[in-house]
Amino acid sequence: MFKFFESLVDPFCQYEETDTPPREISNFLRDYTKPFYFLFGVTAFFAFLLATIELLLIYGIGQIVDLMQTGSRQEILDNGLFIAFFLILAGIGMPLIASITVLLNNNSLMPNIATLFRWRGHRQVMRQSVGWFENDFAGRIANRVMQTPRSAGEVIYHVFDAFSYIVAYLVGALFLLLNAEMELIIPLLLWMFAYGYLIVFVVKRIQPASQAAADARSNLNGYIVDAYTNIQSVKLFSNEQKELEYAREAIADTRNTIIKELRLYSIMDISLSFLNGILTAGTIGWAIWLWYSGQTSVGVVAAAATLVLRISAMSGWIMWAASTFFRELGVIREGLETITEKVKLVDHEKADQLNLGHAKIEVQNLYHHYGKDFGGLDNLNIKIPAGQKVGLVGPSGAGKSTLFKLLLRFYDVEKGKILIDDQNISLIKQESLRHHIGTIQQDSSLLHRSIRENISYGKPDATEEEIINAARKARAHEFIINLRDTDGNQGYSSKVGERGVKLSGGQRQRIALARVILKDAPILLMDEATSALDSDIEAAIKETFSYLMEGKTVIAIAHRLSTIVNMDRILVMNNGRIIEDGSHTDLLANNGLYAKLWAQQSGGFIQTTVK
Structure with missing residues (x-):
């Protein structure tokens, strides 16, 4: 069973590489997730179905409570088919749909999406030139290649599973209350407006805070990996304390960015607690008043109470899903600075294999200053017979080393050319x-x-x-x-x-x-x-x-x-x-x-x- 779901998508499937990957998050995700489109639709459908079943169960609870209060034993027996359907739906239907949803998320989407993003991100980075790697921490590059796929998986999960479930549930809840007693929709609508404002307030601030935290973590990882990689030099010069000071500064910076991010979560959780309390008390209190006034039944009170308690419990998850979505967008945006950077040293569109005969080398009028006005090579001319x-x-x-790097085409020459057996190496793969x-x-x-x-x-x-x-x-x-x-x-x-x-x-x-x-x-x-x-x-x-x-x-x-x-x-x-x-x-x-x-x-x- 697990293997079936795990093999629904091949994360190593063939794709067309590009020298200029899309830098916009939406375009990047859309481009990378093409193999998952069908699976996204299936996952969203089952999430919608799960929310619908849960709402049907809440509706059924209200109907059964009314039947038990006002009906005779015979009436209950006459509705045995409805009760049996209710119990089968609760005992078998809902767990079955929930199980399929779990398998789709945990075994089909999450591991394969992360693997696909990691594989393609690594391939893209490996296409960069040696000079590109020389301009950044290896640890920071690796951290971005590893973290961005995880965040992309989280974002996609929340779009096609969590948000599908949430939208279906809230729309269904409004319809259910509207069908039971129109007035009961008022507390939920007021709560939804306040809740929506809270989400907008928090997520607008979470994304930049998350991006800053992700960047700080990448820098920290770069510093630490740099120290570990050069540990012999650190020890030889007795500079452990200096490296610890560098690390302390980077760790403190990371802590400060995380603190700012967590403050937003505290604001969110505290505000949500009060909103949920108001929703629960308002809806149940109003439902009791309507029952007391003879305007509704006990079953409606029971259904309304069950529904708002479920929404209150779920609201934390909704807020977490929304904040996680935007937080991970910040991580992705930080990672895309590396993964989607244009590959500048590329093969010419008409590049061919090197047709080597005698291996003679010729350097003609070669200039290369690494984009500066000094250093490097200046009008170099060499002929080396085979x-x-x-x-x-x-x-x-x-x-000397610059000449070697240009011969190996670690950099493209700024002016002039290098020939091997009369073939310009800039036109060779x-x-x-x-x-x-x-x-x-x-x-x-x-x-x-x-x-x-x-x-x-x-x-x-x-x-x-x-x-x-x-x-x-x-x-x-x-x-x-x-x-x-x-x-x-x-x-x-x-x-x-x-x-x-x-x-x-x-x-x-x-x-x-x-x-x-x-x-x-x-x-x-x-x-x-x-x-x-x-x-x-x-x-x-x-x-x-x-x-x-x-x-x-x-x-x-x-x-x-x-x-x-x-x-x-x-x-x-x-x-x-x-x-x-x-x-x-x-x-x-x-x-x-x-x-x-x-x-x-x-x-x-x-x-x-x-x-």
Whole structure:
């Protein structure tokens, strides 16, 4: 039974992705919930039916009370069919409809809506560029992706279940009182006007208060995740107290926003208590007066009393539903700032696969300043023949890493172009471009998965033998087989921790090296590929690097110049330009910046500034 309701909608169904998702809440919800339209109608129908049955039962109570007061035993027996119908409706009909409503909400709508929103929201965020992620807290992004689906589910539930039930119940209650005794409708109408004003007063203030609270929670989550992610730096610099102060400020800000929100709930609950008391006393008192005056029957009094007591009990739920609806709208609005942000780095509409022949690289008149008037690259021109090994050196901030990011198309160039085998990379699909490029970074962060998954990340269909061979070439197999994590996984099945924190820097770099060896891409970008390796390990894998670079076009950033002296060619960058180009011997003979860098090295590292 549960599986039937749970499988009514597939939250992972196919859909058309867009670079510009709708930012208006109504359009966003309408677009994302298309697979649920039929189910919404069914849920609303059963909610309406449930409210109708409950009102029929209240009407039946009044009729039975009148029959018991004025009728004989024979009359009661003559109405046995009506009484039996009443009892069956109360004992079987209403629980059955209520059960179907519960299954539709709890097993069909809520989990699948949240899953669909979470899946599509995550997919949308994953399409963003690396630069987009660099401008926000990872924790805040994750919090919005996780919280928005839950809030969307709440909003949709209240629209198609709670509000359907409420509208049907209140309209039916008015009709029931109007049919029983017209005057009894007056207290309910007055209550509804006062109640409506209270709802408007509260919900107008709840939505902005809720959005502020949601934003504060996201910021808090971002601060805390940032501290946890960089816990080693926090400990190394003994800055626990400083981080606690940051957290305290964020927690206090979150508390203040929540307090403002909860004040509104207190106003709502207190006001509602008085309104309900007035409704109950007014309706029952008026009904008793009408009975005392001989204008109505005991059954009407009983039905009216039952109805207003039920409405009073339900009014808190109605107010909660309305306030929750608008509160969650505030959470959704805050989340949409992330989920619906336009994807700016997209494939050209005519983008094609990279047709790689020899892997020559050409940079033509390249400018890139990250939208500023300084830094980055300035009129850069480079030609790298296929198979050439190029070292890239220069002081910090010279533009070396920027060039790598543009080659990988983490950013679109502001001016100029980059060609690979005479193909403009801006007209190449990003996935295809990066598939043909292997990278080893200075910060070799790994995914919190098994060693096996990390090594095969660039070649998911690799065999176990291929994975082990790559690890052996990277001199990683020896330490991998001795690994064991806290879950009891061993060797290649052991998990490395978030960003690979369970491994040393040298071990992480060897895993990254094994990953690139296994991927075997024709273009290789290396950023301080041996910076975390011990001298003996670096010497041991020298042959591996020669094997890795064989037949490939290679660009290697190096601060330790001894690692690139045997490159075919060395490019020296400064202030975003190539200022020297030649072999190690030629550049030393030129007595330019490269020669100064070589002379200034202490322990193999370039100084931050060069005179």
